[in-house]
Amino acid sequence: MAAGIAEGGMVIVGAGETGARAARALREEGWDGPITLIGEEAHPPYERPPLSKDVVKSLEELAPKLALTPEEMVDLTIDHLPRRCAVAIDRDAHLVTLDDGPAVRYEKLLLATGAEARRLSLAGEGAGRVLYLRRHEEAVAIRAALGQGKRVVIIGGGFIGLELAASAVERGGQVTLLEAAPRILTRGVPAVLAERLAARHVAAGVDLRTGVSIARVDLDAVVLADGDRIPYDAVVAGVGAVPRTDLAEKAGLSVENGIRVDTTLMTDDPDIFAAGDCCAYLHPLYDGRRIRLEAWRNAHDQGALVARNMLGVGEEISAVPWFWSDQYELCLQIAGLADAGATTVARDLGEGAEMLFHLADDGRLVAASALGSLGRVAREVRVAEMLIERRAKPDPAQLGDPEVKLKALAKG
Amino acid sequence: MSWVRVCGADEIDEEDVIRFDHGGRTFAVYRSPENEYYATDGLCTHEKVHLADGLVMDDIIECPKHNGRFNYKTGEAKGAPVCINLRTYPVKVEADTVYIDID
Numbered sequence: 001m002a003a004g005i006a007e008g009g010m011v012i013v014g015a016g017e018t019g020a021r022a023a024r025a026l027r028e029e030g031w032d033g034p035i036t037l038i039g040e041e042a043h044p045p046y047e048r049p050p051l052s053k054d055v056v057k058s059l060e061e062l063a064p065k066l067a068l069t070p071e072e073m074v075d076l077t078i079d080h081l082p083r084r085c086a087v088a089i090d091r092d093a094h095l096v097t098l099d100d101g102p103a104v105r106y107e108k109l110l111l112a113t114g115a116e117a118r119r120l121s122l123a124g125e126g127a128g129r130v131l132y133l134r135r136h137e138e139a140v141a142i143r144a145a146l147g148q149g150k151r152v153v154i155i156g157g158g159f160i161g162l163e164l165a166a167s168a169v170e171r172g173g174q175v176t177l178l179e180a181a182p183r184i185l186t187r188g189v190p191a192v193l194a195e196r197l198a199a200r201h202v203a204a205g206v207d208l209r210t211g212v213s214i215a216r217v218d219l220d221a222v223v224l225a226d227g228d229r230i231p232y233d234a235v236v237a238g239v240g241a242v243p244r245t246d247l248a249e250k251a252g253l254s255v256e257n258g259i260r261v262d263t264t265l266m267t268d269d270p271d272i273f274a275a276g277d278c279c280a281y282l283h284p285l286y287d288g289r290r291i292r293l294e295a296w297r298n299a300h301d302q303g304a305l306v307a308r309n310m311l312g313v314g315e316e317i318s319a320v321p322w323f324w325s326d327q328y329e330l331c332l333q334i335a336g337l338a339d340a341g342a343t344t345v346a347r348d349l350g351e352g353a354e355m356l357f358h359l360a361d362d363g364r365l366v367a368a369s370a371l372g373s374l375g376r377v378a379r380e381v382r383v384a385e386m387l388i389e390r391r392a393k394p395d396p397a398q399l400g401d402p403e404v405k406l407k408a409l410a411k412g
Numbered sequence: 413m414s415w416v417r418v419c420g421a422d423e424i425d426e427e428d429v430i431r432f433d434h435g436g437r438t439f440a441v442y443r444s445p446e447n448e449y450y451a452t453d454g455l456c457t458h459e460k461v462h463l464a465d466g467l468v469m470d471d472i473i474e475c476p477k478h479n480g481r482f483n484y485k486t487g488e489a490k491g492a493p494v495c496i497n498l499r500t501y502p503v504k505v506e507a508d509t510v511y512i513d514i515d
Contacts, residue, residue: 021492024492025492028491065459067493296478297478297479300478300492300493304492324477374461374462374465374476374477375462375464375465375476378465378466378467378476378477379465379466379467379476382466382467382474382476382479383467407427407467
């Protein structure tokens with residue numbers, strides 16, 4: 001090969017949160033060989049959670065919040081290859097081919113390819129105007145489209161859509177949010193909390209429409225199946241994410257709603273691992289269930305875990321799935337998988353904040369979800385997370401009693 | 413030295429933390445399981461999140477957003493995502509009242 005071969009050592013494809021965390025953790029764990037971090041974007045690794053919030057709300061254009069700075073990468077001797085796309089893996093030769101420059105030889109390979117925004121196939125001349133959010137530049141484009149009096153149509157009542165709706169309202173926009181399902185947040189969020197969030201959006205002036213379908217997008221309006229026209233200055237779609245598995249599939253690795261990995265994040269190939277949004281794994285706490293998470297904490301935790309396992313530790317996943325969403329003054333936090341519960345116990349956290357405990361048939365706590373101010377929800381959910389992790393079967397009466405300190409249950 | 417009154421000693425639960433704002437600054441004031449009092453800057457060094465919204469376990473305060481962990485007695489950051497230590501402040505308890513030195 002004319003372009004030659006570079007010795008990459010520990011090679012990471014994908015320079016998002018997982019890739020960045022893994023690169024840092026490899027050094028923390030004592031790996032002193034080369035680390036090569038391959039990313040498609042021009043930026044050093046950055047954090048995505050602010051994209052739907054701070055970045056689009058800010059009156060000035062913000063720089064990405066870096067997860068790994070250029071100085072840190074120099075200090076840690078991490079070889080970051082930006083604007084480079086991995087196009088093929090030769091598993092026998094242990095080579096990753098890039099779209100530009102020499103192929104990279106790996107000792108162990110981490111696929112941290114993440115997910116991409118699902119695209120809608122929409123009819124109408126305005127379909128090409130629909131904005132999506134995944135990368136910093138896309139957030140910058142959305143930010144530029146928001147503002148005082150701007151008519152913003154948001155397609156999709158998931159986390160991205162709802163956070164963008166709240167951000168657009170804070171920028172003074174008139175927001176219409178369209179959701180095809182009968183309610184918002186159908187995936188993994190209890191109906192009670194979803195309804196409360198929906199009510200908060202309506203109170204903020206959002207025209208929230210559920211159970212609607214879109215006929216087409218004109219140049220100046222979104223047209224619904226019932227013929228209603230919603231004029232817009234900007235249209236943004238947040239309709240889920242699709243794991244980026246092409247590279248793994250082409251290399252013959254198993255894919256099952258994400259790159260299939262075992263409980264140590266190893267793929268079918270013992271020299272190739274996958275972590276973060278792109279991988280699907282069996283969670284020991286939810287036996288038999290293969291899950292794939294799209295959450296910052298998961299990306300972060302798996303980055304650290306997979307680094308250890310690339311070095312041969314063989315540690316199993318134990319972290320409880322956890323995520324948060326900020327909308328207006330409200331914070332939603334969920335630990336565990338709420339839909340794994342059979343019964344629910346509610347707890348009043350005060351100041352309008354509410355928490356739900358989700359218990360399995362045998363009484364085991366499998367999830368907890370809460371909505372309210374960060375100060376009301378965060379520590380209670382954190383304590384619940386500890387109970388979930390140790391498979392506790394707390395007394396439902398105590399869970400529901402605001403006079404009983406949760407922390408006392410965790411210590412007891 | 414610039415001692416400022418924070419609160420009554422029993423206004424912070426054992427193994428807990430409160431937020432204290434003074435002069436445009438924000439602090440987190442802790443009571444340890446051993447009944448000693450400590451103070452740090454109020455915001456996480458990773459993102460501007462109030463640490464007083466987080467959970468105290470033994471001598472660790474955990475950021476409520478990203479689970480960045482600090483030893484609140486020393487201010488030491490315990491690893492990614494937090495890499496910058498917290499500033500700590502002297503604390504004294506006199507006549508059942510907690511004071512911090514904010515200089």
